[in-house]
Amino acid sequence: MRLPYLEKNPLHTNSTATRKPQFYDRHIAEDLRLKKMAFLDKTFFEILSKICDQYVKQLSKYKQSKYILSSYRGIRLPSQDNIFDETSLVAYCQWIPVLDVSTEAEEAASADAAADSYLFTRWSLRRFLSSEDKPGFDLVRKYDLQIPINWEYKNLGFGSEIFSALRTQGGDFHWTTCQERSGRHDATSRCRNHNHRTEGRLTVTGRPTGPDSQSTVKIINSSTVSTVPDDEGRSSKRLRKDTNSAAERKVQFILQQAWTSAVVRDASFIIISTGNEECIAIRHRETQRLLISPPIRPSDKTGLAYVKVCVGLFIVAYQDAVDRARQLDSDHLSPYAQALLRLRIDNRPALPNASASGLFERHPVSSKILPLESYFLQLLTQSRRFDLRLHGRELATTQYNRNTWTFTRHGSGNMTANSSGSAHMNGDIVFLDIDRLFNKTSRVWKVYFGVTSAADNRTDYFPRPLVLKLARDANEVADLKTEYEWYGRLNDAGVTSILKCYGMFSCQVNAHEEQYCLLLEDGGVPISNRLGMTRLVHTSKHSNLYEEAVMDVHKNNFAHKRIKEDHMLMDVNRGKATLISLKSCTQLNEAVAASLRATDIIATGLCLGLLSQGGSHTTNPARSSGIGESGHSQVPSGFFGVVD
Known part of the structure; x- marks a missing residue:
């Protein structure tokens, strides 16, 4: 039995847009991000189909199977010619949907990083399970692993293009972050959430995550290929990898969104569907890899039966959740899995059952010794230069560096530091992240002060925001200098009801323009x-x-x-x-x-x-x-x- 090929309605939207990464995606903990893409071959579908066959064969041995309610009659295998549709199938089999698919899980799932649909376990039907199956079912709920599969749906307008692009993503995956840099002058941007910081640092999202299932790892090892076959039965030519193409960026956004949703629910499997084609992906936590299958067509009459592949996948996904729950319950975890449970995460799902189980008391958040506030205050008053990271803000029509301006302290010698000059202090990089304009202003910015250590490349932030007041023309520069002088005079006189002023700075942003600023505390x-x-x-x-x-x-x-x-x-x-x-x-x-x-x-x-x-x-x-x-x-x- 094959599903029909879906024809696009002429009135259906032609849009193939997909949303760009949002706050939750961009802030996810580094150890939870997708870092590598790999591919599965058609062996993966054969494994799933075989698992389905084995399951059906096992059931057929019993007139009253341990897998079926005692009140139901045993399965009678009919002649294949007698099965025409769902109604004729139900005449031979009675079942209850202990595993169900819905846009909303039975037990409220996190609203953050929502998927389009979920496979989930229905706790309300636990009473129908056999005594052999109840312990595993209970463990899945105990550790909030009730959602083993997420779906990402794209409309028919995407067609084959999305899957052609999916299969070109092998190797390193570029995760779109918020205001993070690996290099000093990297191009960066920010999310739209104004409240995206916690105690000065960027808020970390995600979920404490446990181990991988060894049964799933075996499937990965049996069906992973290093390169995509030249011919996957496609009528259209596969896209050459081009990280700058619109299709590639669109697919990267889809993958980041789908991976994040899987992280939040700690799911191992993702299905990406456009109606006539689907790809199945496996999330491997320890290597931070996503393994993508070839596309499968539900209407294909020559390949493996799509329904059998789905049934096999559901069985594997549920077994994956049970296996991971058993590992969490036994506490026989690898050091890496323990580290994932100890991640410091500011914004995470509630996980009421896992919290009640004592899991997080057994694996408390790793402590991190933070610098004293006096350390930051010393840097603020003594640093001769700092980098201003613009994160996509256009503060000048033309500029030497569109990503970073380097300001030099007023009165520290060279007042017009070139934007490529050093902003180091004892080898550490001292910088400000520009955040947003204060309300009702056009030149006063909220900024965050950070220091990246030269010793271990770790970045720490001052816990409170600062204020950067810019001057746009000669008159404003004169006013700024006057204001700076008055801050100094009142401070020297012992006035405590004014803001702390950490200095006046300047930067030559282009051949004709020099920008001045005051750096102040946030009052x-x-x-x-x-x-x-x-x-x-x-x-x-x-x-x-x-x-x-x-x-x-x-x-x-x-x-x-x-x-x-x-x-x-x-x-x-x-x-x-x-x-x-x-x-x-x-x-x-x-x-x-x-x-x-x-x-x-x-x-x-x-x-x-x-x-x-x-x-x-x-x-x-x-x-x-x-x-x-x-x-x-x-x-x-x-x-x-x-x-x-």
């Missing part, structure tokens, strides 16, 4: 970004901290002069308010001190909603105060307390 969220009732609640709760920040400037004999909602920040977690944008700061003298302080205080009251635009109170006026010893000033009574 948190400005008042202007807090909206509606959230803002009202926030300012009511924390107004005293904002007031103290302004008072800190005043008591050290300075005035800010440009206090706006954008310039007042709060890091709620640290309980600290800070002021930014210091280019208009001034040192107070007796003639103007009261007036400038009053101006700052009124501006602060307006930002906090404690004063209306007309200067009247919007809060409890019982707090009486004044400015100056006489108590007479431009500040409304009842606001801020005494500032002298």
Whole structure:
């Protein structure tokens, strides 16, 4: 019995697009990524077909088989001529779908890296299993291995092109990552998820993963070939491998997506289907290889029966899950398998059953000694240069290096470092990952500070983001230099309510353009970004901290002069308010001190909603105060307390 050949409806979409790698794919742990592609030959299908035959033959020996419910009558093998369709087949066989296929598994699967369909075990039908089969079934659930096969479907419009491209992918596989580099000036990009970091470093996704099944490894060893045969029965010529072609990139995206989905569910088998053709792939964890079968056509009347291959695959996939669960339960694991269980993963599936089993207590996450924060702060204040990794951002029309700018510290000698210059300190590479623009700005970037060790090539990150403030023209450069000077003066005077400034830097990005920047700590969220009732609640709760920040400037004999909602920040977690944008700061003298302080205080009251635009109170006026010893000033009574 063969399946019919599917004809494409003329109204069916002609699109053959596939999504590019997303956050979860791009952030998956390095030891869980696909690294090598290899090929299976047609021996693989013969093995699966033979397993199906052996299974049917075994069942036929029993009128009341241990594999069949006692309430069901035994299997009667009919004459082949009596089987016409599913209805006539059911007349001879009764069955229950302990293994089922659906777009959603019976027990909720992770929404991350979802596949198009799954083969899964139906726990609700456990009671129908024989006593011999229940222990293995229970172990599969105990370690959350209920999904042994994932499907990736592509529409009929893909045709043979996708499989031609699949069979050219042998060798090293290039995994599309987020902001990772193996070389200092590599071209890199970032995912679209704004929250893709954990304590400064790139978030790691995936799943703690156990061993491979030895029965599956035997199948791999029996059917792996080093090269693809010249003729696989295809009418169209196979594509020459071209990593730059659209088809090749599309297939690489499909493979990365399919592999990630298999990692999240710890599945060993993947089926990639376009309706009239399918490829079966085996995931080998220890070597991080994906082994791809030749395409099989369900409608082919001359080759092996597609249905028998599928039945054999389902049997093998379930046995694979049982074998791996038994290894996890016995704890007789190879060092490599133990290492995969100990991976530090920030974003992973819940795995309620595996967690309850004590598996992760037996294999706790490997500890990693992180550098002290003081180490990073020393580098921030002492490094003469740093690399700015652009990750695809276009910050200049023309540039010497589209991937990396190297900035030199202002006042450290050569102010205009060429972008190919050194950014090393004691051999370590010091760099900033550019992340995204801050809200309502066009030149202030959130960045992350990292150091790659020359000794072991390990990269560590400062746990908090930093701020990179760029200047785009001569006027902004002048303002930036003025602001930098004021940061220095206020810091030297002991003002603590301003951001820490780690320096002013410059980079010659092309023959005619030199970029300047300030590198600052991240002070948190400005008042202007807090909206509606959230803002009202926030300012009511924390107004005293904002007031103290302004008072800190005043008591050290300075005035800010440009206090706006954008310039007042709060890091709620640290309980600290800070002021930014210091280019208009001034040192107070007796003639103007009261007036400038009053101006700052009124501006602060307006930002906090404690004063209306007309200067009247919007809060409890019982707090009486004044400015100056006489108590007479431009500040409304009842606001801020005494500032002298």
